[in-house]
Amino acid sequence: MSVTNLIRVRPQWQQELAQSITDPVELAQQLELPQGWVEQHLGARKLFPLRVTQYFVDQMERGNTADPLLLQVMPQADEFTQQPGFVTDPLEEQDNEHPGILHKYKSRVLVILRGGCAINCRYCFRRHFPYQDHHFGRAQLNQLIALVEADANINEVILSGGDPLMANDTQLDTVLTALEQLPQLKRIRIHSRLPIVLPSRLTQELAKRLQQSRLQAILVLHANHANEITPALMNALKVWSNAGITLLNQSVLLARVNDDAVTLAELSEALFAAGVLPYYLHQLDKVAGASHFSISDEKARNLEQQLRAMLPGFLVPKLVREVAGEASKTPL
Structure with a gap:
């Protein structure tokens, strides 16, 4: 391999990042989750896309829809529920003098x-x-x-x-x-x-x-x-x-x-x-x-x-x- 090619090789973390899972169905299939359970939550990804690394998925328990790591990343139908006091900018950060x-x-x-x-x-x-x-x-x-x-x-x-x-x-x-x-x-x-x-x-x-x-x-x-x-x-x-x-x-x-x-x-x-x-x-x-x-x-x-x-x-x-x-x- 040439020196030029060596320089272009991405670090391991970037290679892993590129393999992140963004499809709830794919995630559910990997974790052997019930199809019906997955389908009732699919719409929530339109509110906020799914994104999770394969490494994190590997720490989840197969077949467990209540896995504490899964619950943190899987789109949930409950996200459509509108509760008083829950707003899009809870800390009022989006309008500030210096963007970023x-x-x-x-x-x-x-x-x-x-x-x-x-x-x-x-x-x-x-x-x-x-x-x-x-x-x-x-x-x-x-x-x-x-x-x-x-x-x-x-x-x-x-x-x-x-x-x-x-x-x-x-x-x-x-x-x-x-x-x-x-x-x-x-x-x-x-x-x-x-x-x-x-x-x-x-x-x-x-x-x-x-x-x-x-x-x-x-x-x-x-x-x-x-x-x-x-x-x-x-x-x-x-x-x-x-x-x-x-x-x-x-x-x-x-x-x-x-x-x-x-x-x-x-x-x-x-x-x-x-x-x-x-x-x-x-x-x-x-x-x-x-x-x-x-x-x-x-x-x-x-x-x-x-x-x-x-x-x-x-x-x-x-x-x-x-x-x-x-x-x-x-x-x-």
Whole structure:
């Protein structure tokens, strides 16, 4: 193979990404799900397309329509249910002064680095987000630099999306190099679901680049169930942990997925075994199409109390809700 051809070979994670499943019927056939059950939900993909990696599907139980990983990605007829208070822009993010850049918190600025995801979670609070209007390119990077330079309070940049790890290592290096020139910045934070559904995305090259940065690097994962913490993920995370990258996790409380104390405790234990500290446990953002995942605040508080009785304090994530316009997360 020539050097030219070697350069053009896509990394493993991109090859796996290209093989993602987008057809509910194909997913159902792989998982040996009843045809009648699949057909009653097919219409929901028109509201929000199905997208899931083969790796994530491989962690699901065959024949189980209640599998907690399946429920997070399979279109559901319940998404057509309209509930009061569930809206398309629950955090009021879609109209902002700088497209692709959200300055909600005093010391942090959040960047919608990439609009795409490797997986379409049915409860995603940005499932209706107009990513096409929030492209992040060179012009937006220059705006970000200007915004940080104009506000001495900002000391951290959060890369979000979509999923920021949909950007390749070269693109991330460009952003990181630019941010490293701003002396007031202390940290770079990456919020990503990708490692959970595609562990190969945690490349050694990116870990090394972050290790070499003068900015302290933090990776905030998004896992909701212990079944998502696999040996493949643990091996990949160990490389990043050894590179000095802080590993945290935030979860969302989801009816029928993780709304019991034993399941949540198992998740915290699995995360810690993988070198990840539980960080936030979010009440569901009230996004249209996801009301069937919602649980009451009373139940959420009871779950937190049970967790405190079951786990050491450092394994109990903070129970919070994000409220549009508030300067920080709101504890329940």
